[in-house]
Every structure is written in C-alpha cells, then in structure tokens.
Amino acid sequence: MKPPNIFSFATKELSQDAFICWLLAWADKAYEKNDLHLSGLAFMQAILKKYDFENQPIIETIEIKRQCKKIDILCLLNVSLKDLGNKKQPPENSYAIIIEDKVGSSQHSGQLKRYTETIKSLGFEDEQILRVYLKTKDQIHYKEIEAQSYKPFTRSDFLTVLESYKGENQILIEFRTYWQKVEDETRSYHSLENPNAWRGFYKALNDAEDIGLKQGAWGTSSFSTNLASPTYSGLFAQDKQGCRLYVQLCKNTLNLKIKVTNKLEIKQLRDKWLKLVNAKDLGNGLVIKKPKRLGNGKAMVIGTLENYIAYEDNKVSLQKTIKNLRGIEQFISEFETSCE
Secondary structure (H helix, E strand, C coil): CCCCCHHHCCCCHHHHHHHHHHHHHCCCHHHCCCHHHHHHHHHHHHHHCCCCCCCCCCCCCEEEEEEECCEEEEEEECCCHHHHHCCCCCCCCCEEEEEEEECCCCCCCCHHHHHHHHHHCCCCCHHHEEEEEEECCCCCCCHHHHHCCCEEEEHHHHHHHHCCCCCCCHHHHHHHHHHHHHHHHHHCCCCCCCHHHHHHHHHHHHHCCCCCCCCCEECHHHHCCCCCCCEEEEEEEEEECCEEEEEEEECCEEEEEEECCCHHHHHHHHHHHHHHHCCCEEECCEECECCCCCCCCCEEEEEEECCCCCEECCEECHHHHHHHHHHHHHHHHHHHHHCC
C-alpha cells in the first residue's frame, strides 16, 4: 500500500499558496548551501523566463508575502515592503511578482486588474511588475488572462521545475508526486477511467486544430475539486428558433441544450424543441434521444447522444470522435433550414 500523501488532503489554494511561498523562499542566497536552494532558484528563474529579459535580473534580496493587499502571493525582488511603506521609490533593479494562485477555480471580479493597480500604487513602473497566473488544474485557454498581461504558469511548467530535484525533502517530493499523478491521469484520456482523464479528453478535443471547438469553454463544474462529473459546455452555440442552441459534453453523454432568454417561453420552446430533435438521425449511428428527465429552467437538455465517443482497439479515437462532433456541428448549423 502506498503511504498517504499530505497533498491529497491539503487540496485547497491556501495550502498551495504556502508551498509556493516556501519553495520561493529557498531561492534566497542565504540558503545556497541547501539542496532546496537550487529548486527554489529554478522556480524563480522559470517565472522570470516567462518575460523577455535581455539578461535575467540579478537577485540580491527576496521578500515573500502571502495574502498581502489581497494578492495571493507577492514576491518583491531587491526591495522590501517596509521601504515601499516609507514612500521610497522602488529602485530600477527591483521587481514585484504578482502570483495569482489557482487550483481549480478561475479568475473573477476583475481581480487581476485590481492587483496590478495596487502594485502600481506602490510606485512600480509597468515593466517592473511581473504578473503570473499559476494554475495546477486544467484550463481550456488563457486568452482572458493574457489579455491582462498575466503569464500562465501551468502544472506542466511547475512539474518541469520540480522534476530536477534529486534530494530527499518529503514536502517537495509529495507535492511533485501528487501533481504528477494528476498530470499522468489527464494524459491518459484514451481510457477515460477518472475525472482527470475526462478533463484531458476535453482539452485534447479543444486543442485539435481541425475542429471548431474553440468557442467552447469549460463548464463551471469542471473546476470543482470534489465533483466526479466534469463537463465541457458551450460548443457550437448558435441562436436558433427563439433561443440559443449548444452542446454540452458530460462524460459519455452529449447533451443538446437550449438557453431561453424569456422565462415566459420556457415550456413552449422546450416542447417545440423536443418534437424537433427527438429521434433525429444524424448518420454514422448517431441518433438524438429524448432526455430521461425534462428540465424547466432557462437552460434545458432537449436531446442526448450516448455514443458520440468513437473507439478503436478499445481506446478512444480522437479523430473519429472529432468526425462525430463535426456531424453534430453541421446538424446545428443547418438545422434552421431543415425544420422550416
């Protein structure tokens, strides 16, 4: 039996904040004789490499603050918060690293912009502010993050830093082991045996260059740390027949859904759509069936497909599954003509 891993219990962002601060603290020159110093330094350098410095900054001092000014992690290089409190202008060789740490949740409420403005108010110029969005679970894209000048630092980035450690520190080893397991499970989407594999499957679909899934987005539930049914929602969305029609993938089930704007039309539109799509044959063995339960809200399932995933040699075939999804996309795009 494998020994228990503390990070399988310490799954919250505050626990991850603590690990990040702890590892960055080892980058200080005061610890250069400890084997953890190289890992802390590698972590710091990996963050700095996200920015196009001609020469990486020389680090004389490091100050790390957790939940300072509502920022998850604030790392000050070559200046202290006390100096800034005394209204001294940050020296040219100083930097403020904002780390927004996320496990499964996403950015919200304009928080990233607020953090930048907070640090600018301390006297830092824009080029002295290094903005990092660290995410250990999967996110379908980082367009909104990058638009606010934040650099994504992914689980893969983190594992690349940690895998070089050859020492015996159990804190680092257990953190690395925990997230390597998540990474391995996510990459094992050909077997779809666990929630992480499903997330990997959705991401592989989204990353495929030959399919129009780019407008899709993770369903909110996909980020829940205790949910066994991650979803991928918003695919092929189009306005049709008085409401918005779109696809949601919920593991083995593909849900055809409508979103109704006018709540007074919910029942009318639901009943109309149920008649339009029930038993619709899309070819390639794909037939839309009536949902087992009928919804009565603004977003409702009006048809399901249980066999949209294609297999080859008992493994998921991404390309054949994409072909099935393309057929569904075509059906949605042409549906208005077919039902007039």
